[in-house]
Amino acid sequence: MDGTQFLKGDILIVDDTPDNLRLLSTMLIEQGYEVRSVTNGSTALMGIQAQPPDLILLDINMPGMNGYEVCQRLKANSKTESIPVIFISALNEVFDKVKAFTVGGVDYITKPFQVEEVLVRVENQLIICRLQAQLLKALQQERQLNQQIEAMATLEERHRIARDIHDSLGHALVALNIQMETALTLWQINPEQAYEFLQEAKQLGSDALKAVRQSVSEIRSDPLQGQLLEKAIATLTQEFYRTTGIPPECQIDLSYPLSNQVNTVVYRIVQESLTNICKYASATRVQIQIQTTAEGLLLVIQDNGKGMSIDSSGYGFGLQGMRERTANVGGQLEITSEPGAGCRITARFSRLAV
Template sequence: MTYKQLDPYKKDILIIDDMADNLRVLSSILSREGYNVRKALNWQMAWTACQTLLPDLILLDIMMPEVDGYEVCQRFKAWELTADIPVIFISALDDVFDKVKAFKFGGVDYITKPFELEEVLVRVKNQLELRSARLEVLTLNAQLEQRVKQRTWELEKALQKLQIEINARQKLQNKLLDMAMHDALTGLPNRILFIRRLEKALNRSKEESNYQFAVLFLDCDRFKVINDSLGHLVGDELLIAISRRLQACLAPEATLARLGGDEFGILLDSLRDIRMAIHVAEYILQQLSKTFKLSRYEVFMNVSIGINWGNKDYDRPEYLLRDADTAMYRAKDLGRARYHVFDPAMHEEVTKALEMENDLRRAIERQEFLVYYQPIISLKTGKISGFEALVRWQHPTNGLISPIDFIPVAEETGLINAINTWVLQSACQQLRIWKSHPATPTNLTINVNLSAKLFLQPNFIEQIDQIIADTQVNPASLELEITESVIMENNNEINIILQQLKARKIKLIMDDFGTGYSSLSYLHIFPFNALKIDKSFVKRMQDNQENMGLVPAMIGIAASMGMTAIAEGVETQEQLEQLKSLKCDFAQGFLFSKPIEQKLVLDFIISAPQW
């Protein structure tokens, strides 16, 4: 089988990604730069494309069905004709383990999604230049061998030329090695070289008992805001300025590396104790707090720093960097523009969170969730007016898990959308069943909490319509509880969605009112039907007998704006009487009932309790 280039002057790039949008965006970017771009959705298409024409470079996604990116790369490296083609992984997986695995399977570079245009172009250009240089070396070697064979009679002259060729090849190889180990934008060591130096330091600490070192992981705070608002060229200029200022903060023997994006790593050598590393971190924070005067702008930029003491018990240098990264994220959680020293307990927390995420994914597949229902009482009639649907997780080994423990992980990982949709579907189905019983009040409602992330789904309204159509529930009986975080961003878009829900006669409740920004302007703009007073304010009524805290004001706000007020967390008869005296409309809490299982709700309704 013969292979030839379609255009000998255009480099051929093969993109392998099962997401058509990714293929389209990358193809468009690279085609504009003059590259010949071909696309493949899976391994079979990629294999056929390589048999037709050998590419100069492969851009490969990791998360693909049937055969993932690691296996695709391994297969190409095993085939003689494609073994030398450079493979750049492009993936949303940003964990150091995934990146190390990518390099282990033969990848030459790793770009994290969402990618930056200039970064992709620079890395593609570098790898193509590296490949061209390698081919040039091979060509030089082949020519050299041919000359030796053909001109043995000019031995002295041939030896002279051979030495020249060897020197040229060594120089080229050194250049290639330098390019492969350094960041193209800042000129700093890259992640590969940094890991190698970490490994050297770790090995030295195992051999020399008095040798100590530390690893610092730095991430720029709000860099994306500057990059997106002022442009990538300004962002690149800022990264260069940051790298220069960081270098000025460090001793010559320290190693500063750009690990990717706006992340930097620092290896501090020959330290006496952890206080020296902390001192460096504090000095860096102080220096970076000063303004950066770029060519056209003045900007401010801080960093969050994770510090990991170089424990010789680590098996791999990647683990040192991983734990410094974990400490950096803790610094961000604590308010950013600060440092945090790694504690082994942090790794345990991250591991537990990962285990929780994996268990949650399986729980969604296996439908391990349950919906409990807590009654909502009308304070005018003293009777049940509705129920709030509350999700619980029936873990196969850990038993019943409260949403407090798993909802934050679900929110962070995006799994909350599937859970939210399932709860809404289940609650609507149950309401339909209960309403078929003669003992059920005709105006019984069901309240469901919705995550802010669910509103960002492009088909959110279609999902609501489908659930209503499937369950045949009356939309007027459905009440959606929304926290202020939903409306803090994308106000116009969210308002359109809320108006669409309102048009369907679905009621909207602002949940946890008083605990967030509590801006009255939101209440004027958005079509809420009710305010839900957080239980913390209800509890304070007893602590503040004279004016009962903010509860009267909240009830007054709701009444003045034509909304109803719902108090949650009512636990005592005294609280109930106080709320009645304030003319609060509805209440829920342990005084009336704890959340009850689905199978017991109908019995509760039939018992017709009265308060």
């Protein structure tokens, strides 16, 4: 391998058959992976402790300590529990798939090896690891930004910028997490569909990282990016449907023009509401009504989720942000909810504000 070639990942192969080690090592090294090989479980555990790999290919039937036992020990150790393990088994061997996944395996490969299958299964698991690392990095950067925000001189400015960061990143990060969870759920029953979810999650992860880096510089920009409100709301609802499978029922009638300020507030309320529903509501139905009249504008967002207890001192940061935004343009916002009875958010803006 050319020394300048990019190493795609560090892989440890554990197999007591030298021919298998040579075959797997060769095919993976040719694809740009860094590969280590050992022939028994105890040696593998020592090597993993000293230098944790990105992925482990683990033979099940080995003398002394079998693959199940090795995997159980890895998952019982906080330092190694997150390392993905792909089991290796021959077609003529007894392979307990249920046990393999119960002890912590993420996939399996059968002998004789098919090069294309090995490479696809290895890369898919590494993609999942990279996405998880991206999500963690995004969350860490968001925390760092929030810490910087809290260090600013004025409390009002601090809260305003924190709210904008929350609005712009919350939905993307929730969507990314849902895509990854769906992919992991589908992995064994429909790998092709799971791979599609992973590709979408990868794009969402890239978008979230980009948003984190740009959030401070773009904090005062127009969130609609010059779009009409109807189109911007349609984009939010499409993304919500893509990540939750729930198609919001939308009734939008903007017969009267709105000011840019009210457009922004309406957009932010819908965005925050959908994010909260996605994260907390466990809803199966969502309704959005936006209607302008000669008297002003009415916005209603309602879901049939698990609801919550409402009191004057119990509003979360997102709901409090809705109230502040609405009040800043002279509107009124009402939140009606009870445990088990869904949630209804109603915002009214007078004609003067609109």
